[in-house]
Amino acid sequence: VQRTDVKTTYTVCDMCPWHCGIVVRSVDGRIVKIDGNPLDPKSRGMLCARGQAGISFVEDPDRLTTPLIRTGERGEGRFREASWEEALDHTAARLLQIAERHGPEAVAFLGHTGGDSWFVEYLAQA
Numbered sequence: 001v002q003r004t005d006v007k008t009t010y011t012v013c014d015m016c017p018w019h020c021g022i023v024v025r026s027v028d029g030r031i032v033k034i035d036g037n038p039l040d041p042k043s044r045g046m047l048c049a050r051g052q053a054g055i056s057f058v059e060d061p062d063r064l065t066t067p068l069i070r071t072g073e074r075g076e077g078r079f080r081e082a083s084w085e086e087a088l089d090h091t092a093a094r095l096l097q098i099a100e101r102h103g104p105e106a107v108a109f110l111g112h113t114g115g116d117s118w119f120v121e122y123l124a125q126a
Contacts, residue, residue, distance in 0.1 A: 005027055006025050006027055007025070007026045008023060008025055009023070009024040009025075009026065010022075010023055010037060011024060013047070013050075013051040013054060014054075015050040015051050015054055015057065016048075016051075018042065018043075020036060020037075020042055020043035020046075020047065020048075020051060021036070021037030021042070021043060022035065022036060022037055022040075022047065022051065023035045023036070030059060031055050031058055031059055032055075033055075034052060034055055035047060066082070067081070067083070067084055067086070067087030068080065068081060068082065068087075069082045069086070069087060069090055095107055
């Protein structure tokens with residue numbers, strides 16, 4: 001790979017609520033290296049293992065790219081692809097079913113307090 005083929009992008013890591021500054025290097029649209037940004041006042045160029053694993057979060061060939069709905073019993077590993085609308089409707093129906101059968105205390109939401117998870121509070125109140 002020639003040096004001119006490498007694209008450098010300055011952004012933030014989204015692997016945890018800290019959002020450390022990172023430098024992402026990519027070739028032909030594929031991430032090849034993630035480093036800490038030495039100009040970031042929080043991380044000062046350091047990057048934890050979670051941040052370094054960010055490449056696999058994006059480039060893993062087994063990464064889910066569309067919603068799946070289980071078609072068999074739990075543990076059978078049988079799923080079908082679904083649209084986002086269908087998957088969200090299915091999830092909402094199941095959550096309502098659980099709350100009606102076992103009470104609202106049977107449903108809980110867990111999320112970070114960082115800026116990316118503002119929707120968890122709204123979802124929990126719906």
